[in-house]
Every structure is written in structure tokens, then in C-alpha cells.
Amino acid sequence: MDGSNEDILATETFVQQAMDIIMEDVVRKAGDTRGKVCEWRSPEDLKELLDLELRPDGEAHARTLQRCRDAIGYSIKTHHPHFFNQLYVGVDPYAMVGAFxxxxxxxxxxxxxxxxxxxxxxxxxxxxxxxxxxxxxxxxxxxxxxxxxxxxxxxxxxxxxxxxxxxxxxxxxxxxxxxxxxxxxxxxxxxxxxxxxxxxxxxxxxxxxxxxxxxxxxxxxxxxxxxxxxxxxxxxxxxxxxxxxxxxxxxxxxxxxxxxxxxxxxxxxxxxxxxxxxxxxxxxxxxxxxxxxxxxxxxxxxxxxxxxxxxxxxxxxxxxxxxxxxxxxxxxxxxxxxxxxxxxxxxxxxxxxxxxxxxxxxxxxxxGTRVLELRVDRALDTARYLTEEVKKREGFRLLMEPEYANVCFWYIPPSLRNIPESPEFWQKVHVVAPKVKERMLKKGSLMVGYQTHRDKVNFFRMIVISPLVGPTHMDFVLDEIHRLGADL
Known part of the structure; x- marks a missing residue:
């Protein structure tokens, strides 16, 4: 960068093109359920795909813009309506502009x-x-x-x-x-x-x-x-x-x-x-x-x-x-x-x-504060809907009544539903959530966390936050977990 007019113009063009990529690949796709939550790759494969090596000479802006697309493409889509993995989700557009x-x-x-x-x-x-x-x-x-x-x-x-x-x-x-x-x-x-x-x-x-x-x-x-x-x-x-x-x-x-x-x-x-x-x-x-x-x-x-x-x-x-x-x-x-x-x-x-x-x-x-209030209320109402669906559906079992937006439950595959509860039964349930999580990541359809707690074996921990999600998304989550785990 030598500060010449041509160089300044090229930099401005790069910034504008990068912002266009962010708008197209992040902002406009925020509520789209047709895309994947993630494009899963192993660490070894992703290293090869991204070309992470740092070299003495720089590269053309077109290549750098492709780096931007790749970084977005292979990142977890935390703004996706089927992302429920953490205690946060995506980012509000006004907050994003504030960060910019x-x-x-x-x-x-x-x-x-x-x-x-x-x-x-x-x-x-x-x-x-x-x-x-x-x-x-x-x-x-x-x-x-x-x-x-x-x-x-x-x-x-x-x-x-x-x-x-x-x-x-x-x-x-x-x-x-x-x-x-x-x-x-x-x-x-x-x-x-x-x-x-x-x-x-x-x-x-x-x-x-x-x-x-x-x-x-x-x-x-x-x-x-x-x-x-x-x-x-x-x-x-x-x-x-x-x-x-x-x-x-x-x-x-x-x-x-x-x-x-x-x-x-x-x-x-x-x-x-x-x-x-x-x-x-x-x-x-x-x-x-x-x-x-x-x-x-x-x-x-x-x-x-x-x-x-x-x-x-x-x-x-x-x-x-x-x-x-x-x-x-x-x-x-x-x-x-x-x-x-x-x-x-x-x-x-x-x-x-x-x-x-x-x-x-x-x-x-x-x-305004009123919309922030509606955001909280909507999230907790949606979590309540999910809770009631878990109670209704065969093969799903609630860990406990949630107090907040954390909905914790087990999925019991058909092969285990007629087995009496025993240490052996729960040990078999224990391996279900990790396997379903592996399948959902590789498919890219969903992200939900799982874990143990005290004497409880692995269960799913759904975190409901986004104002983009509602009952239909909760139905999808339970349907997808069943699709991914029914043969276990």
C-alpha cells in the first residue's frame, strides 16, 4: 500500500466488495432454513481447503475476497434458525452495524x-x-x-x-x-x-x-x-x-x-x-x-x-x-x-x-426496550412450546420442567423403548445423543448441545433465543433428532 490514488481506490473497492459478501452470505441468509447450519469438515480437510499458510508476498484482492467467502462458508452459521448449540445465537443487525x-x-x-x-x-x-x-x-x-x-x-x-x-x-x-x-x-x-x-x-x-x-x-x-x-x-x-x-x-x-x-x-x-x-x-x-x-x-x-x-x-x-x-x-x-x-x-x-x-x-x-422485552418473552414462550411437545412425543423424555430457555431432554430410540429401566438401559441411552450430534453436524441440518449432569447420562440441551424461531422450528428439531437417531 503506497498511498497512491490508484491504491486508495482499490482498497475502497475491496472494502465495498467484502461488505457485499457479508450482506449476501450472512445477513440475507439469516432466516433461511434451506441452507446448512454448518459445512462440516475434519481439521485436516479444512486446513487443505483454506490454504492457511502465510507467505512473503501478498495476494490479489480477488483471492483475498475468496478467503472471506471461505471463512463465512465454513464457519458455523450461528444466525441460522436451526442453531441452538450455545447460550447465544447470531447477532442483531443493528448490533452488527455497531460492531462494524x-x-x-x-x-x-x-x-x-x-x-x-x-x-x-x-x-x-x-x-x-x-x-x-x-x-x-x-x-x-x-x-x-x-x-x-x-x-x-x-x-x-x-x-x-x-x-x-x-x-x-x-x-x-x-x-x-x-x-x-x-x-x-x-x-x-x-x-x-x-x-x-x-x-x-x-x-x-x-x-x-x-x-x-x-x-x-x-x-x-x-x-x-x-x-x-x-x-x-x-x-x-x-x-x-x-x-x-x-x-x-x-x-x-x-x-x-x-x-x-x-x-x-x-x-x-x-x-x-x-x-x-x-x-x-x-x-x-x-x-x-x-x-x-x-x-x-x-x-x-x-x-x-x-x-x-x-x-x-x-x-x-x-x-x-x-x-x-x-x-x-x-x-x-x-x-x-x-x-x-x-x-x-x-x-x-x-x-x-x-x-x-x-x-x-x-x-x-x-x-427500544419494548422490543427487547418481546424478544425475551417470545424466546421463553417458544421454549415452553418445545417443552410441551417433548412431553407429548413418544421417545422423548424431559429431564425437568425448565425455568428459563434451557430445555433438557433425552431421545429414546425405538429399539430401547420396551426395555426396562436399569443401569444397562441408561448406558445405552448415554451413547444416543453423541451419535445423533455427530450425524446432525455431518449433515449440517441442526446444532443442539448435549452433556451429562450429575448422575444423569447424556441428554440434549436446547437453548432457545432467536426471534426468528417459533413452533415450526421446534417441531423440526424433534423430527430431525428422531430421523437421525431412529435406527440406533
Whole structure:
């Protein structure tokens, strides 16, 4: 690239042609069920097809455009109406445009001078999210790379509040501090404890009931046991929308326990936080206004696109800043001519930080809260339809009544339907879901996750999110699983 007029024109043409490919191969095909969810290839075959080698010389724009088509073509079509594999699906078109704009303009969310628009937007969006949490007096917060990071922020912040000297003196200044979460909690809690030097053994796993909810009485027992061991309890991490079952912990009960023992209550609402916008379903978050911090991923149920994760803190004393600040003089000068409260970089463990909030704000502005509410309500209504169909159909068995958009069920092939239930029976059922998953991927017709849970053998875990799907798509899922597994 030499900056000549011809070179600039060629670059502009390339960008326009690449955008045309995105429009044709991604946006226009978003609701089309005629195409495949994936074009499955083995790693070895895909390496050959993509020609991944990097060479001394570049290639013509036409070849590079073909790379774009190949990348789209062989990627999983997360926007496809038959994609139900993860706790997110596709991306809202307004959010996608927001991502294009931030990638094109490259703001960095550490100072107002480098991200004037996005600093103001982040402040407004965080404020609105706090309002939805019921924090009438506001608080603090930051967008960061994913819910796992939000949970790690919570652990670090709670520990700092309990033992401020740890920032300067390290773990040598700290007693043996322990935290409590449920058996159903996201694995980032354990990872966070390891990453922050606390150790995984200092994460106490509180038993959950049969519906996957943390048992507050058991939490109380474990806190007392930890104290008898000489440990110092400092926080509880509750979950609003567990990864497997979509369960919501009893936040009010857990808040009572935390207040009694002066513990920081964090709620991982990365998956379930979206019900805050729904008047019909926000009761699932009852008590969340009592939490000291909350993690919420708009890129999940609200479809703001990867990645978009907020960490909210009820504290208004600057705790987030004090915990993480390093006062870099080349970024955070004290004699700037504008309001320094908009320089949010020292709240973060990162330096450069993408303006992930913009995609969410643009989508929210375009759609309004009412449409976001309808999106949540439609997803849960569709999940309810699927649940009732599972109950009706021969060969399908529900794991439990869902509380959210996670519908978990077994498929029992005809060959197993007249066999008495026994360990041998369930071992045979155990291999059904993996085999059906293999067939659906190779066919490209569907993507649904499967897994074990406690003493339960492999089952399908359907995640219903997209506003593009409804009853006919749910019927297709059950029909297709039967087609793929009937001979097993």
C-alpha cells in the first residue's frame, strides 16, 4: 500500500466488495432454513481447503475476497434458525452495524479523549442496566471481555474490599480467604480463584437442589464450617440462569445469609439477566437489588453480538477504581481540561479496551426496550412450546420442567423403548445423543448441545433465543433428532 490514488481506490473497492459478501452470505441468509447450519469438515480437510499458510508476498484482492467467502462458508452459521448449540445465537443487525463502526473507527475505551462518544454511551447504558437491577441510587461498572472476566472482577473487588492491603502486599497480607458458590455455577469462578492466587480449594461448592438452585441452608452450614477451620469467608457467588439447567438461585435467601455474615453477594446473571427487561419474567431475579455486584452479558439472550459483557457494582465510592488503578501518567493526567470522571481506564485490568457497549446501545436505541422485552418473552414462550411437545412425543423424555430457555431432554430410540429401566438401559441411552450430534453436524441440518449432569447420562440441551424461531422450528428439531437417531 503506497498511498497512491490508484491504491486508495482499490482498497475502497475491496472494502465495498467484502461488505457485499457479508450482506449476501450472512445477513440475507439469516432466516433461511434451506441452507446448512454448518459445512462440516475434519481439521485436516479444512486446513487443505483454506490454504492457511502465510507467505512473503501478498495476494490479489480477488483471492483475498475468496478467503472471506471461505471463512463465512465454513464457519458455523450461528444466525441460522436451526442453531441452538450455545447460550447465544447470531447477532442483531443493528448490533452488527455497531460492531462494524467501532472496528472501523478504533476507539479505545480508557480515556474520554480517545473515546468521547463511547465513554458517554457506556455511562448511560451502565446506568440503565443498574436501574433494571433495582439499584435506585445507581452505582459503578465497566464493560469487559466476557462473563468470565466479570466474575473474576467480582472476586477481585470483593477480596480487595475485605482486605485492601492485598493490592500492595499481595497474598502475604491476606488470611486464608474463602468464597462460596453452587455446584451449578459457571467454571469461571474456580478459574478466577486460581488466576487470582486464592486456590481452587478455597472455593466451597454449596449443594444445589434437584432443580439446580443453591440451597441457602447448606450455604449457612458451609460458612460456619469454614470459620471453624480458621478460614475467612468474604463472598458468595450466586447464579441467575445456570449454564446447564437455566436455574435461578434464591437470591433473597442468599442475600439474607450474606447480610448476616457480612459477605459480598455477587450474582452471575450473564445468561439470565435479560429477564430484567421483561415484566412477565423479571420475578426470576427477585432480590437482585440486594447484590453488591452483577455480571450480565447482553450478547446472550438479547443478541448484542460477541462480545458484550457488563460488570455492575452497587458501590459509589470509587471502589472499582481504587482496586485496579495504577495511575499511568501518560494516560490519566490529573490536569486535563475536561471532567476526569469519564476516564474509565483505571477501573479496568486492561489498558486498551474495545467499545463493546456501542453495539448494545445502537441496538437498544433502534429497537427500544419494548422490543427487547418481546424478544425475551417470545424466546421463553417458544421454549415452553418445545417443552410441551417433548412431553407429548413418544421417545422423548424431559429431564425437568425448565425455568428459563434451557430445555433438557433425552431421545429414546425405538429399539430401547420396551426395555426396562436399569443401569444397562441408561448406558445405552448415554451413547444416543453423541451419535445423533455427530450425524446432525455431518449433515449440517441442526446444532443442539448435549452433556451429562450429575448422575444423569447424556441428554440434549436446547437453548432457545432467536426471534426468528417459533413452533415450526421446534417441531423440526424433534423430527430431525428422531430421523437421525431412529435406527440406533
Amino acid at each position: 463502526i467501532t472496528d472501523a473507527t478504533q476507539p479505545s475505551q480508557y480515556t474520554y479523549e480517545m473515546a468521547p462518544v463511547h465513554s458517554l454511551i457506556e455511562d448511560v447504558v451502565l446506568g440503565k442496566m443498574m436501574e433494571l437491577m433495582g439499584w435506585t441510587e445507581g452505582g459503578d461498572g465497566i464493560f469487559n471481555p466476557g462473563g468470565s472476566m466479570s466474575n473474576m472482577y467480582a472476586i477481585n473487588l470483593a477480596r480487595f474490599q475485605h482486605c485492601p492491603n492485598i493490592k500492595e502486599l499481595g497474598l502475604s497480607a491476606s488470611p486464608r480467604m474463602v468464597l462460596f458458590t453452587s455446584e451449578e455455577a459457571h467454571y469461571s469462578v474456580v478459574k478466577g480463584a486460581a488466576f487470582l492466587g486464592m486456590g481452587t480449594k478455597n472455593v466451597y461448592m454449596v449443594p444445589s437442589d434437584q432443580r439446580g438452585k443453591m440451597i441457602s441452608v447448606e450455604l449457612e452450614k458451609q460458612i460456619q464450617a469454614a470459620k471453624l477451620e480458621g478460614a475467612v469467608p468474604f463472598m458468595v457467588l450466586a447464579t441467575a440462569g445456570t449454564t446447564v439447567l437455566g436455574s435461578f438461585d434464591p437470591i433473597e435467601e442468599l442475600a439474607d445469609v450474606c447480610e448476616q455474615h457480612n459477605l459480598w453477594l455477587h450474582v452471575d446473571a450473564c445468561w439470565g439477566g435479560a429477564v430484567a427487561v421483561s415484566s412477565r419474567h423479571k420475578h426470576l431475579l427477585a432480590g437482585i437489588h440486594r447484590a453488591k455486584s452483577v455480571a450480565w452479558n447482553p450478547h446472550k439472550m438479547l443478541m448484542a453480538g460477541q462480545q458484550c459483557s457488563a460488570f455492575l457494582v452497587r458501590d459509589k465510592t470509587g471502589l472499582l477504581h481504587r482496586c485496579h488503578s495504577a495511575d499511568a501518567s501518560y494516560l490519566f493526567q490529573k490536569d486535563k481540561f475536561y471532567d476526569l470522571s469519564y476516564d474509565s481506564g483505571d477501573k479496568s485490568v486492561q489498558c486498551a479496551r474495545k467499545a463493546d457497549v456501542f453495539r448494545f446501545w445502537l441496538m437498544w436505541k433502534a429497537l
